[in-house]
Amino acid sequence: MNLIIDTVHSYLPAKRKTTPSGWVSFNAVCCHHNGTSADTRQRGGIMINEGVSYHCFNCGFKASWQPGRKLSIKFKKLLQWLAVADDLITKCSLEALRIEENSDYQSQRLETPVFIDKALPLGSRPIVEYLDNPPEELMPVLEYLHSRNLYLEDYNFHWTDEEGFTNRLIIPFYYQGRIVGYTARKVTAGKPKYISEQQPGYVFNLDRQTADRQYVIVVEGPIDAIGVDGVSVMSAEISDQQHRLISQLGREVIVLPDRDQAGARLVEQALEFGWSVSFPEWAEGIKDANDAQQVYGRLSTLYNIVNSRESNGLKIQLRAKTWFPKTQD
Numbered sequence: 154m155n156l157i158i159d160t161v162h163s164y165l166p167a168k169r170k171t172t173p174s175g176w177v178s179f180n181a182v183c184c185h186h187n188g189t190s191a192d193t194r195q196r197g198g199i200m201i202n203e204g205v206s207y208h209c210f211n212c213g214f215k216a217s218w219q220p221g222r223k224l225s226i227k228f229k230k231l232l233q234w235l236a237v238a239d240d241l242i243t244k245c246s247l248e249a250l251r252i253e254e255n256s257d258y259q260s261q262r263l264e265t266p267v268f269i270d271k272a273l274p275l276g277s278r279p280i281v282e283y284l285d286n287p288p289e290e291l292m293p294v295l296e297y298l299h300s301r302n303l304y305l306e307d308y309n310f311h312w313t314d315e316e317g318f319t320n321r322l323i324i325p326f327y328y329q330g331r332i333v334g335y336t337a338r339k340v341t342a343g344k345p346k347y348i349s350e351q352q353p354g355y356v357f358n359l360d361r362q363t364a365d366r367q368y369v370i371v372v373e374g375p376i377d378a379i380g381v382d383g384v385s386v387m388s389a390e391i392s393d394q395q396h397r398l399i400s401q402l403g404r405e406v407i408v409l410p411d412r413d414q415a416g417a418r419l420v421e422q423a424l425e426f427g428w429s430v431s432f433p434e435w436a437e438g439i440k441d442a443n444d445a446q447q448v449y450g451r452l453s454t455l456y457n458i459v460n461s462r463e464s465n466g467l468k469i470q471l472r473a474k475t476w477f478p479k480t481q482d
């Protein structure tokens with residue numbers, strides 16, 4: 154506990170409820186300051202753990218503070234709107250500075266997950282090495298790549314003629330140049346579709362996010378990530394470690410959810426983290442970046458993703474309501 158958390162706790166409106174996921178909701182205190190009519194449906198939400206995140210689903214205002222950061226202007230506004238006195242807000246600011254200077258927190262913030270080296274399936278070699286004299290068994294894999302609009306220059310795809318892996322495209326997982334896992338996707342009918350070796354907290358394709366980039370596009374699957382040169386969280390849920398690794402890139406994060414119910418869950422997390430979400434206008438039946446590429450081509454798909462991004466929390470919520478297909482009853 155610290156002064157900031159204590160203050161927020163004691164100034165929350167009396168009429169409030171706590172959801173099972175830990176959000177405390179109450180009538181938002183921000184809306185009329187932002188030119189929107191006052192909230193009467195408890196659409197303000199606050200999450201208090203080691204830091205504080207506030208999000209209003211009425212006017213879209215959001216503000217947060219995490220240990221190690223200064224109090225932002227928005228966060229100070231939030232405190233004002235919660236009726237915290239100015240001198241107490243000043244004390245909170247000083248507290249934030251004190252915590253920022255605390256070296257323990259600095260080192261904790263820099264801590265990143267450790268990924269150990271992993272071996273690829275036996276006999277795996279880059280597919281390019283086979284091209285002079287490609288074996289018959291490699292053909293289904295090459296056909297698969299072609300059908301997904303993927304090229305051998307896009308990624309260091311691997312293959313092996315080892316039993317059990319012949320009909321699989323091997324996608325090595327790199328981290329700082331080392332191989333730390335892989336997924337082997339079946340390219341013909343049959344199960345399992347994926348055989349994977351994945352370490353907790355791993356984010357696929359981080360190595361490609363060079364410093365000159367303005368955005369990072371976050372998608373669910375590795376194949377989609379390769380096509381848009383984004384990263385993949387390889388699930389519909391972003392873990393804390395993954396969140397940290399992506400945030401550390403220090404640029405605008407654009408989440409591109411799959412157009413299905415799992416994708417909707419990813420949007421909720423994007424809102425929680427203050428990330429942008431992209432809702433491209435794609436034809437019916439196109440549910441992810443790879444589908445889109447096959448129809449619109451790569452450049453146009455990328456352009457669409459970036460241009461269809463929304464950063465305002467309220468607008469993200471509204472957009473999500475119509476963008477995802479309705480569930481079948």
Ligand SMILES: [Zn+2]
Nearest residue numbers: 183184209212
């Ligand atoms: Zn509001």
